[in-house]
Amino acid sequence: MNNKRIIxxxxxxxxxxxxxxVGASGMVSKVTGVLHxxxxxxxxxxxxxxxxxxxxxxxxxxxxxxxxxxxxxxNWSSKTIELNQKEVLPVEVEYLRTMGVIVSxxxxxxxxxxxxxxxxxxPYSWIILYxxxxxxxxxxxxxxxxxxxxxxxxxxxxxxxxxxxxSFPGQSHAAKIIVxxxxxVKEDAIQSVTxxxxxxxxxxGEVKNGVTAPALTLNxxxxxxxxxxxxxxxxxxxxxxxxxxxxxxxPLMTKSIPPQSPLHYLVVLxxxxxxxxxxxxxxxxxAWSKLTEDNKTHLIxxxxxxxxxxxxxxxxxxxxxxxxxxxxLADIQTANGKLITVTFSxxxxxxxxxLTLAFDPDSKELIGLFARK
Numbered sequence: 001m002n003n004k005r006i007i008x009x010x011x012x013x014x015x016x017x018x019x020x021x022v023g024a025s026g027m028v029s030k031v032t033g034v035l036h037x038x039x040x041x042x043x044x045x046x047x048x049x050x051x052x053x054x055x056x057x058x059x060x061x062x063x064x065x066x067x068x069x070x071x072x073x074x075n076w077s078s079k080t081i082e083l084n085q086k087e088v089l090p091v092e093v094e095y096l097r098t099m100g101v102i103v104s105x106x107x108x109x110x111x112x113x114x115x116x117x118x119x120x121x122x123p124y125s126w127i128i129l130y131x132x133x134x135x136x137x138x139x140x141x142x143x144x145x146x147x148x149x150x151x152x153x154x155x156x157x158x159x160x161x162x163x164x165x166x167s168f169p170g171q172s173h174a175a176k177i178i179v180x181x182x183x184x185v186k187e188d189a190i191q192s193v194t195x196x197x198x199x200x201x202x203x204x205g206e207v208k209n210g211v212t213a214p215a216l217t218l219n220x221x222x223x224x225x226x227x228x229x230x231x232x233x234x235x236x237x238x239x240x241x242x243x244x245x246x247x248x249x250x251p252l253m254t255k256s257i258p259p260q261s262p263l264h265y266l267v268v269l270x271x272x273x274x275x276x277x278x279x280x281x282x283x284x285x286x287a288w289s290k291l292t293e294d295n296k297t298h299l300i301x302x303x304x305x306x307x308x309x310x311x312x313x314x315x316x317x318x319x320x321x322x323x324x325x326x327x328x329l330a331d332i333q334t335a336n337g338k339l340i341t342v343t344f345s346x347x348x349x350x351x352x353x354x355l356t357l358a359f360d361p362d363s364k365e366l367i368g369l370f371a372r373k
Contacts, residue, residue, distance in 0.1 A: 031055050043069040095159035095175055098124045101183060101248045101265050102154045114147045116174070118158065119231055119267060126231025128171040129160055136176040145179050153248060155180035155264065169231070183264055184250035186216065189315055192353060193239045199224065200236050202247065202263060212317050212371070218249050218263035226266045234268045240341065241356070241370065242311040244269045270312065280308040283364070287342035287357045290366050295355060298346040307343040310361070312336070318358055318368030325367050328360055332367075339367065348372075 033055035041050040041061065048069050052059035063081060067074040072083040100120015108115055113132040119125060131137065131147045139145055157178045165171040191205035191212060199221040206215040220226075226234045239245075248265040281304070288303045301307075313333045320326045332339065343356040352372040359366055 033060065093175075094162055096124060096161040096164070096172070097157070097159050098122050098127060099157045100125070100155070102150060102152050102156060103267075104152050105150050107148075112147065114150060116150065117169075118156065119227060119229075119265065121225055124164075124170065124231075125225075125227060125233075126169040126229075127160070127164075128167075128169055129158055129174040129177075130171070131174045131177060135174045137179070138177075139179045145177075150177075150179070151182065153183045153185045155183055155248075181251060183248040184253075184261070185246065185248055187246040187269070188244070189312075190239060190241060190243045190245055192241055193236070193243075194349075194353075195236075202239075202245075202266065203258075204247075207317075214258040217258050217260040218247055218266075219260060220263040220266070224263050224266065226268065228268050237307075239266075239268070240309045240311055242314070242316055242339075244312070283308050283340050283342050283359060286359060286364060286366070287344075290357060291344075291355075298348055299344050299355070300347055301344040307341075309341050309343070310338050311341055313339050316358070317371065319371055320368035325365075328363075328365060329367050332360065337361075341370075 033053040035051060035053050036059075037051045039052055039059075041048050041052065046069075048065070050061055050065050050069070052061055054060070063076075063083075064074045067083050071086050071088075073086055075082045075084070098118060098120050099122065100118045103117040103119050106115045107113070108130070110132070113130060116129045116131060118127050118129055131150065133147075135147065137145045137147060137150075157180070158174050159176040160172040160174045163172065186204060188204050190202055191214065192203045194201045194203075196219075199219065202218045202220065203214055204216045204218075205212040207213075220236075226236060226239070228234055246267040246269060247263060248267075249261045249263045252261060254260045284303060284306045287306060291299075313329070314336060316329075316333070316339065318325075318329055320329055331337075338361055340359040340361045341356050342359070343354050345354050346352070355372070356370040357366060358368055358370065
C-alpha cells in the first residue's frame with residue numbers, strides 16, 4: 001500500500017505544544033495560548049484525551065496525539081514534521097467449511113445470485129449457500145467456473161460465513177467454492193444392502209416380466225456418507241430392502257452386468273421406523289417357528305439376534321405360497337401399508353443372500369419370503 005504523506009512546516013511547531021524564543025533567523029517566534037480543558041475532542045465519534053489550546057482565536061492540538069488519532073505516524077526533524085498514514089492490515093476472516101454434494105440450484109431474484117442446497121460432511125452437513133459475483137468459484141484445477149453452470153449432483157468444497165442465518169437449515173454467503181466431479185444421481189428403493197470386507201454394497205433393481213432383477217450395484221467405503229435429507233447421520237444397519245434413497249455415485253462405471261460404481265453420498269428419504277424390543281422379539285419367535293429344519297442348519301444368525309425391521313410394502317416382491325398370502329400382500333400394498341421383516345444370515349449368503357421373512361404387522365401372519373439370488 002502507498003502511504004499518504006502530509007508535510008507540516010516548522011511554523012506549525014506550536015502544534016507540539018512547545019514554546020520557543022526568538023531565534024537569530026527570525027523564523028521562530030514565541031506565542032502564548034489558553035488551554036481549554038472544558039472542550040472535548042473526538043475522532044469519528046470516539047473520545048480522546050486531547051484538549052485544544054487557543055492562540056489568537058484559533059484552536060491548536062498536539063500534533064503527535066492528533067496524528068495517532070487520525071491513523072498517522074509522526075516523524076519530525078529540525079525542519080519538518082512528517083505524517084505518514086499507518087498501513088491498514090487486512091482483517092483475516094475465519095470462514096467455516098463444508099464438503100458435500102449440491103442437492104439443488106435455484107436462481108434468486110438478484111441477478112447472478114444462486115441458492116444452493118448442500119448436503120455433506122462436518123457440523124454443517126445441511127446448509128443453504130448463496131453464490132454470486134463475490135464468490136470465488138473454480139474447479140479443482142483452478143479454472144474459473146460460472147455460478148450459472150452449477151448443477152445438482154456436483155461435489156464441492158466450500159468456505160462460507162462467518163455469519164450464518166439462524167434458520168433450519170442455516171443459510172450463508174459462499175466466499176469460495178471448489179467444484180469437483182459431477183456425480184450421477186439415482187433415486188429409488190434399495191433392493192438389498194450387504195456388508196462386505198471393504199464396506200457396504202447397495203443394490204438397486206428393476207422389474208422385468210414381473211421379476212425384480214439387479215440393475216445397479218454401488219460400492220461404499222469409509223469415505224461414503226449416509227445421511228438423512230436433513231443432514232443427520234444414518235447407520236448402515238438401519239438400511240433395508242425397500243428403503244427409499246437418493247444415491248450420488250460415479251461417474252466411473254464398470255461394464256459388468258449389473259454395472260458397478262463407487263458410492264459417494266447416500267441420502268435416506270424414508271423415515272426409519274423401529275419396533276419396541278418386546279415386539280421385535282415376538283416377530284423373531286414367529287419367524288423361527290416358520291423355518292424348516294433344513295433352513296436352520298444353514299443359519300449363522302442366532303434366533304434372538306435376527307434383524308427385525310419395518311419397511312414400506314410398495315414395490316416389494318415376495319414368494320407368497322398361498323392365495324391368502326398373495327391377497328394379504330395386495331391389500332397392504334393398496335393401502336400403502338408396512339411390513340415387518342425378520343432377516344437371518346446364512347452360510348449361503350455369498351451365493352443366495354440372507355433369508356428374510358415378511359409378516360403382516362397387524363395380524364402377524366406370514367406373508368412370504370423375499371426371493372434370494
